[in-house]
Ligand code: SF4
C-alpha cells in the first residue's frame with residue numbers, strides 16, 4: 001500500500017471504553033501502525049481535525065460541543081464509523097431520556113445523596129446539554145457501524161484490517177454483539 | 180396424509196395440518212421467528228418468519244405446508260426485509276443491551292445477529308415506559324416488550340389465568356396486567372407459571388438471578404440461534 005490511511009477518533013458521550021478496546025488490539029497495533037497514521041484523537045492530543053480517510057466516533061451526542069465535533073468529523077472524514085453502543089443508540093447515557101433534563105440536573109446536583117453546596121453548574125465554558133442524548137446518526141450520515149459495549153479489540157482489528165486490504169468487511173459470529 | 184415441499188431447494192416432508200414453520204422446525208431448518216413457540220397456537224404478528232411460498236409472501240408460522248410448495252427463506256431480499264423489521268422493533272422500545280440481564284440469551288438480539296443487523300439506524304423513539312417490580316419473584320420491564328403475546332397465550336391457554344393482555348392500537352399498543360392496581364404483584368401471576376418462562380426478550384425476568392451466567396457464556400454468545408434454537412425451549416429443559 002502506497003500511502004498510510006489517516007484516522008481520527010473522538011469520544012463524545014462515551015466512557016472511553018471503546019478507545020480502550022482499540023488499544024487492546026495489543027501487539028497487532030504494531031502491524032497496523034505501518035499502515036495507519038493518527039490525526040486528531042485523544043491518543044495524539046491533536047486538537048483540530050485535518051483531512052482524514054476514516055473517523056471513529058465513540059459515544060452519543062449529549063451536548064452542543066458533541067454536535068460541533070461530530071459535524072467537523074463528518075466534514076473531514078471520507079468514512080465515518082459509529083463505534084460502540086453509545087454512538088449507535090445512545091447507550092447507557094441515553095437512559096436519561098426517560099427523564100426531563102431538569103429532573104436529571106436536579107437529581108445530580110440538588111437532591112441526590114451526598115451533595116455538598118447544592119447548585120446546578122452554569123459556567124459559560126460548559127457546553128450546553130441537549131434535552132436528550134442522541135445516537136450520532138441522528139446528526140450526520142454514518143457510513144459504518146461497529147456494535148458492542150465496547151466492540152472487542154478483535155472486532156475493531158478485523159474492521160481496520162479488512163478496510164486496509166480493500167476486502168469486503170465480514171465478521172465472525174462471535175465478533176458481533178450488542179453488549 | 181403427508182407430502183413434501185422445498186425450502187431454499189431442500190426437500191422437507193410434512194404431515195397434513197403442519198405449517199411451513201412446524202415442518203421446518205421438525206426438519207431442523209431455521210426460519211427466523213419471534214412470536215412463534217411451537218407449544219402455543221401461532222399468532223402471526225411479528226412477521227419475522229415471512230417467506231415466499233410459490234412467489235407470494237406469507238408468514239411461515241400461519242401458512243399450511245402443501246405438496247410441492249416452493250418456499251424461499253434465506254434470500255438476500257427476505258433477509259434485508261427481516262433486518263428492517265428488527266430495526267423497527269429495536270427503535271420502538273428501549274433496548275439498552277449492555278444494561279439488560281437477558282443480553283446474550285435474548286431472542287431479539289440473536290435473530291438480529293443471525294440477520295446481520297449491525298445497528299438499528301432509524302430514529303429512536305425513546306418511549307417513556309415503566310418497570311413493574313411489584314412482584315416478589317418476577318420483574319416486568321415494559322421498555323423491552325415486543326408485543327409478541329407469548330405471555331398472553333401462555334397465561335390464558337396454559338396457566339388458565341389470563342394475567343396478560345395487549346391493549347391499545349398501533350404505536351400505543353402495550354402489555355396490560357389483569358389486577359386491581361394493574362401491577363403484577365397484585366395479580367394471580369406466579370413465578371412457576373408457564374407465562375414466566377416464555378418471554379423471548381428481557382421483558383419478563385426472574386428476580387434474584389442477575390448475572391448467574393456471566394456475559395460471554397450465555398446461550399447465543401458462542402453459537403447462532405440457527406444452531407441452538409429458541410431460548411424458551413432451553414429454559415424448559417433447565418427448569419426440568
Ligand atoms: S431485551 Fe434483548 S434486545 Fe432488548 S435490551 Fe435486552 S438483550 Fe437487548
Ligand code: SF4
Nearest residue numbers: 324325327328330378
Ligand atoms: S412481555 Fe415478553 S412475552 Fe409478553 S408480549 Fe412482551 S415480549 Fe412478548
Ligand code: FES
Nearest residue numbers: 212225226228240
Ligand atoms: S413467528 Fe411467524 S409472524 Fe411471528
